[in-house]
Amino acid sequence: MSKLKVVSEKSLINNSRVVGLLAQLEKINTESTESDTARHVTSKILHLAQSQEKTRREMTAKGSTGMEVLLSTLENTKDLQTTLNILSILVELVSAGGGRRASFLVAKGGSQILLQLLMNASKESPPNEELMVQIHSILAKIGPKDKKFGVKARINGTLTITLNLVKQNLQNHRLVLPCLQLLRVYSANSVNSVSLGKNGVVELMFKIIGPFSKKNSGLMKVALDTLAALLKSKTNARRAVDRGYVQVLLTIYVDWHRHDNRHRNMLIRKGILQSLKSVTNIKLGRKAFIDANGMKILYNTSQLPVIPVTGPVAQLYNLPPEVDDVVDESDDNDDIDLEAENETENEDDLDQNFKNDDIETDINKLKPHQEPGRTIEELKMYEHLFPELVDDFQDYDLISKEPKPLVFEGKVRGPIVVPTAGEEASGNSGNLRKGVVMKANVSPKGDEDSKKRTFMDLAKEDIKDHDRTLQQQLGDQNRTISSVHGLNNDIVKALDRITLQNIPSQTAPGFTAEMKKDYSLPLTVVTCAKACPHVTTCGNVLFEGRTVQLGKLCCTGVETEDDEDTESTSSVEQASVEVSDGPTLHDSDLYIEIVKNTKSVPEYSEVAYPDYFGHIPPPFKEPILERPYGVQRTKIAQDIERLIHQSDIIDRVVYDLDNPNYTIPEEGDILKFNSKFESGNLRKVIQIRKNEYDLILNSDINSNHYHQWFYFEVSGMRPSIAYRFNIINCEKSNSQFNYGMQPLMYSVQEALNARPWWTRVGTDICYYKNHFSRSSVAAGGQKGKSYYTITFTVNFPHKDDVCYFAYHYPYTYSTLQMHLQKLESAHNPQQIYFRKDVLCETLSGNSCPLVTITAMPESNYYEHICQFRNRPYVFLSARVHPGETNASWVMKGTLEYLMSNNPTAQSLRECYIFKIVPMLNPDGVINGNHRCSLSGEDLNRQWQSPNPDLHPTIYHAKGLLQYLAAVKRLPLVYCDYHGHSRKKNVFMYGCSIKETVWHTSDNATSCDVVEDVGYRTLPKILSHIAPAFCMSSCSFVVEKSKESTARVVVWREIGVQRSYTMESTLCGCDQGKYKGLQIGTRELEEMGAKFCVGLLRLKRLTSPLEYNMPSSLLDFENDLIESSCKVTSPTTYVLDEDEPRFLEEVDYSAESNDELDIELAENAGDYEPSAQEEVLSDSESSRT
Secondary structure (H helix, E strand, C coil): CHHHHHHHHHHHHHCCHHHHHHHHHHHHHHHCCCHHHHHHHHHHHHHHHHHCHHHHHHHCCCCCCHHHHHHHHHHHCCCHHHHHHHHHHHHHHHHHHHHHHHHHHHHCCHHHHHHHHHHHHHCCCCCCHHHHHHHHHHHHHHHHHCCCHHHHHHHHCHHHHHHHHHHHCCCCHHHHHHHHHHHHHHCCCHHHHHHHHHCCHHHHHHHHCCCCCCCCHHHHHHHHHHHHHHCCCHHHHHHHHHCCHHHHHHHHHHHHHHHCCCCCCHHHHHHHHHHHHHHCCCHHHHHHHHHCCHHHHHHHHCCCCCCCCCCHHHHHHHCCCCCCCCCCCCCCCCCCCCCHHHCCCCCCCCCCCCCCCCECCCHHHHCCCCCCCCCHHHHHHHHHHCHHHCCCCCCCCCCCCCCCCCCCCCCCCCCCCCECCCCCCCCCHHHCCCCCCCCCCCCCCCHHHHHHCCHHHHHHHCCCCECCCHHHHHCCCEEEEECCCCCCHHHHHHHHCCECCCCCCCCCCCCCHHHHHCCCCCCCCCCCCCCCCCCCCCCCECHHHCECECCCCCCCCCCCCCHHHHHHHHHHCCCEEEEECCCCCCCHHHHHHHHHCCCCCCCCCECCHHHHHCCCCCCCCCECCCCCCCHHHHHHHHHHHHHHCHHHCCCEEEEECCCCCCCCCCCCCCCEEECCECCCECCEEEEEECCEEEEECCCCCCCCCCCCCCEEEEECCCCCCEEEEEEEEECCCCCHHHHCCCCEEEEHHHHHCCCCCCEECCEEEEEEEEEEECCCCCCCCCCCCEEEEEEEEEECCCCCCEEEEECCCCCCHHHHHHHHHHHHHHCCCCCEEEEEEEEEECCCCCEEEEEEEEECCCCCCHHHHHHHHCCCEEEEEECCCCCCHHHHHHHHHHHHHHCCCCHHHHHHHHHCEEEEECCCCHHHHHCCCCCCCCCCCCHHHCCCCCCCCCCHHHHHHHHHHHHHHHCCCCCCEEEEEEEECCCCCEEEECCCHHHHHHCCCCHHHHHHCCCCHHHHHHHHHHHHHCCCECHHHCECCCEHHHCCCHHHHHHHHHCCCEEEEEEEECCEECCHHHECEECCHHHHHHHHHHHHHHHHHHHHHHCCCCCCCCHHHHHHHHHHCCCCCCCCCCCCCCCCCCCCCCCCCCCHHHCCCCCCCCCHHHHCCCCCCCHHHHHHCCHHHHCC
16 A cells, blocks of 8 residues: 555656646757747746745756756747746746755856846847846846856856946836846956956946935945945955045945934945945055044944844844854955855755864774884883883882782772862961861771772762862871061062072071971061162072072062951961971972073073962852953943044053163053063063053964963052053954953962962953954964954052963973972882983973873782783873963872872872873973974974974874884873863863764764774763863864874874863863852862872773672763764864864954855845844944
8 A cells, every 4th residue: 555655656746737847848949839838838837936835846856857948948948938937937946945046056057048148138229127137136146156157257248238237227226236236246256346346336336325315225235235345356445545435435324324213224334334344455445544534433433322122223232142153264354355266155955964174084094093103123212211111129118028919909999089179268368278188988888888889879979079288198297387477577678689599598587498388378467668679680690691580579568458357367367377297399499499490592580479489279269250241342442542542542662572672661650561481471561541551472482473371570550540451462263251261360469468379350351353463474374364352450459569460370391390399209109109201302401301100019029010010001291282371280180199198099000100291392381482382383283293303392202102002002091181262161072983974974984983982981980070071062073183183193193092182271160060160270180180080980990800890880881972973062173273163152343343245136125134134233333
């Protein structure tokens, strides 16, 4: 029965009316029958096409010959009515089917036939109006879909035909409208645009557009769109300037703005602005615009009135942004007109799958294949960096020397305890770093009960969120510190004279060495009657004649606390403070000694106070900042006022690294700036208004771009004054500064008042495109790319303080070396195997440290040495991008946890040998770069073929991995720590063939790929145990642009399946425990510790026999993963970063003002703006 039904349906389709009519029409064409029959048949087809969507689908279906029959008839018929019928049919097909049907018509040769028909019809005198309207209407619809349309039109000579029709029929709006639409399509080709301009098209457009009128608004809109396209040609723009049309456009705009009170013609006003923008792309146009007082006119008209509660304007302000990407691809201020032949439009069906050209589609390239790269003989140079593989430990004082059988511990340990940011410190300043002594809770039922626990039970019990510092980890003794209330004025003076060569511990008897090293101790509040002089270079010479100092302390003394801080002050003044014993990782004296041997390109002569004092996390939460409505609009308006009222601008340089003879202004009300210290970045400062400063950042050394990281000192401020800072040469097209992120500030006064921490500060923060253009060299060959501005306002709490601002929590190379030395000196050599080697020297001669951490063997007997050597490797690296300082704080958390006395940490050391390169780009970090090394290259794009001379750290880090592969000791996990500037939370990128192929939309191929899904296990574990980690932000797609990154190369060439990049936000979290909070060093270090715990979980999953775990847990990985070709989130290449698509709301005014082309043919008829057009229209004034 079902078979008969199928047959009947097939016969019904084959015998449908339209198919029969098309067959009849085809027969008429071959037999040259009378035209009356053809007219009758096409009339019936038109009726069916107008009334039935089914008919339109059949005629454009795959395999249908209907379109060929219609075009063939159109090409051969001499009958006017038949031609009009066919054109009407084509209009119906294209109008109802959108872009796909227009492309289908182009593919069948429709554009060439229609252009030839236009040529033939123009020879009649006079030409038939209805025929011309139809031809122009359909050509305007299909033209944007034909890449060669501009060339075809020029060759056929139809440009002048359309132009002459407009000239001769200016009052015939029905005919002029489709002609203007087609002129707009012609103008997309720069050659056509110039040709039309020579024939007077610009002058013709100004005969159509004019002052406000309620009539013919649709015609006005299309004319303005056409004019804007024509003026993108420099030739046409110059012609418009020479004829005074800039003043005309401004006059027309003011008239429309004044009369369009109900905002029903916003698209017309926008069209005028787009025409002005096209003209001002040339220097002559900008001059004419300013001479015509254009800045003031547009500024005055852009002042936002009270927003109505209802109506189209209210709707615009209530609509959410519909942009999910901040890639700025529309900066076309380069005076170069794009050829229509080069345009690509993929606006076919809305349900078409997302395609990313950056995704690798070649499965052969995707499949990992181990490449030795270097010979075994060459790789032997790394043998000395792996002594743990050959050492017999005969000379070591091990814990036990009694021979014991080699037995793996079968029990699953109790809950895993790690440092956590969950508990806030006490509000008392005297107990800022008070920790909680933690114990590992073991099940009272003993080992058998532990063995029976499921993994998810462990997930619930493993983490006890307490704040635990390294002090509690390394010891539990207490010590008593005498009161520090005896500090006097000499302390401030002594601090002012500290140099790198001479840091006398005896300069201030009350300021003990313990106090310098442990900033958990509260420093007493003291006062100073005399102002401290600004100290110049003190003359104590280091090596090679270089004089170095700590920097000036331009304060009148350490201020007393405010009245509301009396409780804190009273606790500070207690006779004694008990803190846990054990060395901290910060030692000011050691830091100074290390800085002496750090080599920088500028030969820095100072040490920043935050790096000297150290940083501890503040005892309070810092929520993501909510930006008030209208802030960005206000800031941009203030920038425009500079150009209008230039006499109000001070425009005085107050800091300039480029001018070695520059002298600091002596006026008391001017801020002083400095960045001549490690990791500092500030090139020039210009005072704009009394309390407003423009700041210009240095580019990366040996590069002319990558301006984003900043770290600088400010002094000479007055309290209760709002200072505005504008960093005006940033390059990213958007930033988390638009979504609640704040810059960081460190106050020396606060540090002396027992608060030595970086805090998030600033109000009225926003990030937007400014009017400064980048050179083509700085923009990678693209002319006219704009810079972006970070602006923020700060009220300083103290007078004449010394404050530091930074993009993120600074972590210098010298800080890393200090931390490593402190870890090495504090560890228990009987329990922890710790080795610090030099991987290589950088271009400037700094050493790149390599750290090895594992547990010492239980004894030096063969069985224990064998177990020691057979531990799998975990390879970690960080800070390949200097501006991503959060990666170093995560690495600090990892190192501290691995070196702690925590029982879980000991278990972890017994499971793995950790090889860690904590800073892959020391030179970039030292010199304040954002992304590059001294070679001016992004080191994370050099892993495929690193140069041993230009990229030594990458060359040798890859060599270590190649050596491990050569000796059959492939790491179980490789992870490269990074920071992310445009997404929240912490997440991972991994590598998967299956998920990558899935994105090619070839589902059959992706389902045929067989792949171990273990790459998802570690991220899934972290999503359970780390509150800042977000699994939904992870991606495992391999992109072409990332093929030379560490993650992809280690996966593809070395053969490490679990090869990851772990990205930590610079802003904060929008999910989980820390939702709504900005991230701090406590949370970042916690993430580093939780990563370690995740590795222990991974070990238990991948080696269940070793831990006697139930076999049911072997299925846990598969339970974590939905393996049926499902991808958590797609990624796309954003600028030159390891970043996925930006999926948060985007402030339109932070993007380019360019709009996506709206199909001209869509403007025919009523011209009421669509919902999408309403969102796009007047975008600058509708979003702040």
